[in-house]
Amino acid sequence: MTSASATAATAAPAPAATSYDDLHARVLAGELGPDPRTRRVSVAFTTRQAVRHEGRATGYRNEVLSLRLAEAVGSCAVEPGSLPDGALDDCVGADIARLLAHELRPVRVAALDAYLMHVRPHTPAAGARPVPLPAGGSLEKSRSRAAAVAGLLGAAAPGRTTVLVVGVVNSLLAAVRERGFGCVPCDLKGGTTEWGEPVRTDALAELERCDAVLASGMTLGNGTFEPLRAHALRHGKPLVMFAQTGSAILPRLIGAGVGAVCAEPYPFFWLDGGPGTIHLYGADTAGAAL
Template sequence: MTAPPPSAPPCSSPPPCFSYEELADRVLDGAFGPDPRTQRIAVAFTTRQAVRHDGRSGGYRNEVLSLRLGEAVGSCAVEPGALPDEAIDTCVGADVARLLRHELTPVRIAALDAYLLRMLPHTSASGARPQPLAAGTSLEKSRARAESVAGLLGPEPGRTVLVVGVVNSLLEALRSRGLDYVACDLKGGTTEWGEPVVTDALAHLDRCDAVLASGMTLGNGTFEPLREHALRHGKQLVMFAQTGSAILPRFLGAGVTAVCAEPYPFFWLDGGPGLIHCYGGHYGGPA
């Protein structure tokens, strides 16, 4: 990503936000850069994916809404088929301020993500640590990302981690570190190892010592309760974020302890080398 526009005020270390609404309001007030009413979305698109890795018994589907603002692409994952086809038409040419008040949550999140990514790209000035992903198959790259994400929790075996948004590679990385987990996903079902997947994350918070959550929680309304619980009880909350990769670092110090940020294009789109960005946590590189 290139540097923010010259008109943007210095904002490499803005104070943390204590709610999504507070963050959106600060953007609308110009706290992070130019008036969002002057920033227009040039391109809107969706990405749909179905995957079943070699050696895995099951597969899954992804759908992501992405909005391009200058050189930045903000994204929000949605449940496959849930986004109306006309949604992208309402985004093209619209200013960010208008989209931050859009009726559809994924549009609001993708617009905020695009704006913040343009103003605060993932650089060392913003607190990000780049972590290369080597070229490889989708499973190899998934496992490499998982090692980086799990590394943000730190080397403390024996703890129980609530994993919100089941990715089998992440569960595999936790298992290799001697960490127990409760797997949670709105889809339910079972993990690759036949373990039940619970569907209500909030009901299982008290039995877990730390939380590892997908950025998709921004879109389904569960992020704020997770953040508030972590802040109130002093628990680790590590986010792995394709959705809201530029949003979630703004909550470091306000409940979020670490973020693995992965803006578009995501690791599953390309077999070549890639890059993720780590914030906070106990990161020591892949095991």
Template sequence: MTAATGTARTAAFATCASYDELVERVRAGELGPDPAAQRIAVAFTTRQAVRHDGRGTGYRNEVLSLRLAGAVGSCAVEPGALPCGAIDDCVGADVPRLLEHPLLPVRVAALDAYLMHVAPHGPAQGARPVPLPAGTSLEKSRARARAVVELLDLPPGTTVLVVGVVNSLLEALRSRGLGYVPCDLKGGATEWGEEVVTGALSEAGRCDALLVSGMTLGNGTFEPLRRHALAHGKQLVMFAQTGSAVLPRFLGHGVSAVCAEPYPFFWLDGGPGTLHRYGGPRPGGER
């Protein structure tokens, strides 16, 4: 990257030192067009229940998505937790109003929609596209997991805190000889019977790196994990359906890499898709 190119990217794709700073800069109109002139046209939720062939456990997802012009911003929620009226609150509302909504997932989805609108994923933002091939739900889950785990630059034998348990991600870590501590607010057990802990920050100290779901934006646990990674010089790799356009804004401020997956997500159909990777190692070890 030349100096001129680097300057252009900095101007077009500003990073921020905290989530609150990012929100304030959006409100002030520093990162794109006047947010008060940007209104949400469509709001919808996507619900999913899944149990892949050959897997003994399943799970459910629910995601709030907001359409702003040609962009869609999303935030996952606990299934059944989103009030029905939240969608009505969003339709026709401008971005600043939604950034003050009492529900954090609404605020995150609105921020994601605005940032996706002003700076969609692409080379101009430093994103590297990764094709996601067509296939079954399990095949696509495993392909995404490989794309995510490749962003970790770790030797075998090190331990990763995985926040937001996805069995395909754990499987990909196992294939690289990496240990892990699975963590999820729901608790439970992994596909291999391992206990899933519920306190991410209390477990972070004994891990060498962090692999974290974008869902942490929607439940308020992202910032403590970002600050931990920054303070201790640990890799923090985010896999993001929630806040895919938000999380790259923290590169260099605790976040080392992001695998961004905007709507529509891989689990919605069997066709091909595209992931967008920011930071982390490149093929062949080049950075």
């Protein structure tokens, strides 16, 4: 092999990841960038939110663990109040390899997200299409994001009729229905939607009667993502992800069951009334603009 061809072989991109576990293993092995043992988290923090949009009958709470690696922030949502007090202390100053082996799944997910945000941020060169979110109130911004996500779903699942929505966000349900889809809302918290519909709690039990899946990145943190991905891949069903959790992780799984991703890294739309940006991957992102 000539030196030129050797250089070309060295520069060839690594094959696409085949699963979350495969991606995790490749990062841990240093195949996608710098050795994770040499990259340390400088800041660890949680963001807690309670919200009830004007005109809505119900509200909800969020809590997110975030880790800062150099200029990048990786995040994983957790059930409010479930993160142990010592988790932040475990993360600060620790190297990414150590955190990828942490006993808590949300720490592992946030560490993987931070590393991938560091080595491959959301740019057009990485396949991302930036879409601006206009300034406005929390409900206006939620609806703007929902319109973009529903656009991805419409492009990824043309002609599909029933969508399993995993991770209930009322703005998303409304936007998906406006596109002509039927919805089966599902969330581990259960309850009812804004329109009084029962929320299913077992997503896997609903898969067979749905034609496509729209799922939150929170499924990474609670361990339900891989069964959804495997089902979508096995049955050829469109799987679209909307991701604050794992925004840098899920684009790496497009083609391995994931069809499209709306990636929203920290800071999230609900933290600021000013303009923001989301990043669309896969499907026909041109049809998903606001």
